Every structure is written in C-alpha cells, then in structure tokens.
Amino acid sequence: MAVLINSKLFFLASIFILGSLASQAMARSAPHEAAMRLRHEQWMARFGRVYRSSNEKEARYQIFKDNAALVDSFNAAGDKPYKLGTNQFADLTNEEFRATRNRFKGHMCSAQQGPFRYENVTAVPTTMDWRKKGAVTPIKDQGQCGSCWAFSAVGAMEGITQLSTGKLVSLSEQELVDCDTKGEDQGCSESNYPYSAADGSCSASKEGNHAATIKGYEDVPTNSESALLKAVASQPISVAIDAGDSSFQLYESGIFTGECGTELDHGVTAVGYGESGGMKYWLIKNSWGAQWGEEGYIRMQRDIPAKEGICGIAMQASYPTA
Numbered sequence: 001m002a003v004l005i006n007s008k009l010f011f012l013a014s015i016f017i018l019g020s021l022a023s024q025a026m027a028r029s030a031p032h033e034a035a036m037r038l039r040h041e042q043w044m045a046r047f048g049r050v051y052r053s054s055n056e057k058e059a060r061y062q063i064f065k066d067n068a069a070l071v072d073s074f075n076a077a078g079d080k081p082y083k084l085g086t087n088q089f090a091d092l093t094n095e096e097f098r099a100t101r102n103r104f105k106g107h108m109c110s111a112q113q114g115p116f117r118y119e120n121v122t123a124v125p126t127t128m129d130w131r132k133k134g135a136v137t138p139i140k141d142q143g144q145c146g147s148c149w150a151f152s153a154v155g156a157m158e159g160i161t162q163l164s165t166g167k168l169v170s171l172s173e174q175e176l177v178d179c180d181t182k183g184e185d186q187g188c189s190e191s192n193y194p195y196s197a198a199d200g201s202c203s204a205s206k207e208g209n210h211a212a213t214i215k216g217y218e219d220v221p222t223n224s225e226s227a228l229l230k231a232v233a234s235q236p237i238s239v240a241i242d243a244g245d246s247s248f249q250l251y252e253s254g255i256f257t258g259e260c261g262t263e264l265d266h267g268v269t270a271v272g273y274g275e276s277g278g279m280k281y282w283l284i285k286n287s288w289g290a291q292w293g294e295e296g297y298i299r300m301q302r303d304i305p306a307k308e309g310i311c312g313i314a315m316q317a318s319y320p321t322a
C-alpha cells in the first residue's frame with residue numbers, strides 16, 4: 001500500500017515537475033524569441049540590410065535564427081581555436097552563400113608544372129606578414145559578383161608590383177573580369193578601372209593605361225605546404241581553397257581548422273604565415289570586406305597531416321612574376 005501511494009505520489013509529483021518545467025520553458029522561449037528578433041534588428045542595422053517585404057524579413061529572420069544558434073553553440077563548446085560570428089552572411093543559408101559567393105574560375109593559366117623559382121630557398125623567416133612590408137592593399141569587397149579568382153590574382157600582382165617597383169598600387173579586378181584573355185594579364189590602376197561587380201565589356205582605352213605589368217605566372221608545386229611556405233616567404237601568393245562550409249561562412253576570429261573539404265571554390269591571397277598558441281597558420285587576405293573575419297583576413301591552420309593542406313590550400317597556388 002505504502003509503495004502504491006508512494007508511486008502515485010511520485011507519478012503526481014512527476015507530472016507537477018514536468019508541467020512546471022514545460023511552463024518555465026515556455027516562459028523562457030518567449031523572451032528568447034524576443035531577444036533573437038532584437039538581435040536580428042541590431043544585425044540589420046549594423047550591416048545596413050533592408051528587406052523588401054515583411055514576408056522576406058520573416059524568412060530571413062528564420063535563417064538568421066538558425067545561424068545565430070549555430071554560432072552560439074559552436075562558441076559555447078569552445079573546443080576549436082577559432083570563433084564564429086553573425087557576420088554579414090548570417091541571414092543566408094549555406095546553399096545561398098555557396099551560390100552567390102563562390103564561383104571560382106579555376107586556374108587562369110595552364111596547370112602544367114613549370115619551373116618553381118623558389119625551390120632552392122632554404123632559410124625562410126619563422127613569421128611573415130607582407131602587410132608590414134607595405135605589399136598589401138586594403139581589403140576589398142567583391143560584392144555579389146563571383147569573381148574571387150580575380151581578387152586572388154590581383155592581390156598577388158599588387159604584391160609583386162610593390163616588391164619590384166617599391167610602389168603599392170591598388171590594381172583593378174574589373175579589368176581582369178572583363179579583359180581576361182589567355183594569360184598575359186596586365187593590370188591598370190583601380191582608380192582608372194573601378195570594380196563594378198558585374199560582367200562588363202573590356203575597355204581598350206582604360207586597359208591601355210597600365211599601372212603594372214607582369215611577365216607571367218608560375219605554379220607552386222602542388223600538394224606541398226613546404227613549397228608553399230618558400231613561396232609565401234618570397235611574395236604574396238594566389239591560392240584556391242574550399243570555402244563552402246558554414247564554419248567558413250560565419251568565421252569571425254582565431255585559427256580556422258575546418259570543417260572543410262578540398263573542392264576548390266574560392267580564390268584568396270596568402271600574404272603571410274606565423275604561429276600562435278602552438279599552432280601554425282597561414283595569413284589569408286579575403287575579398288569579402290573588412291567586416292568579415294579578422295578585419296577581412298582569416299588565419300588558417302598550417303602544416304596539417306593531409307598533403308593538400310587545410311581546405312586544399314596547397315593544391316592550386318600560383319604567383320605572378322615581374
């Protein structure tokens with residue numbers, strides 16, 4: 001009998017406890033929802049996002065909420081050397097992000113393995129930051145046009161131009177987008193040829209006004225981070241990476257260790273390398289504006305066991321020659 005009463009009491013107590021937990025959860029979720037909506041409003045203000053209709057706003061809010069939950073749980077876990085954030089891509093699904101940002105044009109020149117002028121480089125400094133040597137222009141924003149390959153190539157061209165002439169000139173991505181012919185790429189200065197984030201036709205008169213001339217391109221021997229190190233120690237290098245994962249989309253700071261595969265879909269410029277907290281990294285200049293990542297940059301893990309490097313960074317690296 002006593003057992004029966006006890007189990008009944010237990011049963012009633014369980015219902016009571018469950019009921020009060022449920023109402024607590026409901027009471028919590030309403031303010032949580034309100035706080036999330038406020039967070040979305042603040043995010044919209046910060047990034048100047050305007051929606052055309054309340055329907056669109058609601059749909060974007062739901063995506064923002066999912067991304068914010070991902071960011072919060074990732075950062076709370078704290079088991080990676082990098083953090084995520086609700087950056088300007090926080091109201092895009094990962095599918096949308098891949099579609100609008102990463103149309104990588106592959107390699108501009110032949111993929112044949114030619115000469116590698118840095119093969120005999122032996123003494124490389126332990127750290128390198130080409131920004132400190134004045135060979136890197138400010139962060140650009142490629143806008144909606146998926147011409148990241150051009151920003152990648154231009155970053156390396158700006159570097160070699162500065163190293164060979166002593167002058168840092170911001171070169172034109174738009175000209176590469178419009179005027180890319182087979183190799184022989186030359187750059188006019190960006191003020192002559194501003195970037196318009198759309199396919200245009202090649203302007204011969206503007207193109208005639210050359211601020212920089214490069215002799216050609218060479219490839220870094222593929223799948224070798226040690227070869228890439230010799231190259232990046234010598235000049236800024238164009239690299240291709242797999243930037244499709246949501247952890248890359250929402251990267252905020254720290255040393256990125258993945259997730260990512262090796263389906264190269266984005267071109268960026270390696271402008272240095274170093275080591276922090278016992279982990280080696282590549283210093284990467286992106287073209288998604290200064291609000292993304294570490295003021296437009298991302299540090300990516302260096303010297304990983306896989307020969308392709310993090311996100312395939314050692315698979316398709318190349319550099320212009322002056």
Ligand SMILES: *[C@@H]1O[C@H](CO)[C@@H](O)[C@H](O)[C@H]1NC(C)=O
Nearest residue numbers: 114115116117118119120121
């Ligand atoms: C590297 O050294 C080898 C052996 O001395 C030489 O044959 C080769 O031409 C050198 N490569 C470069 C790019 O200087």
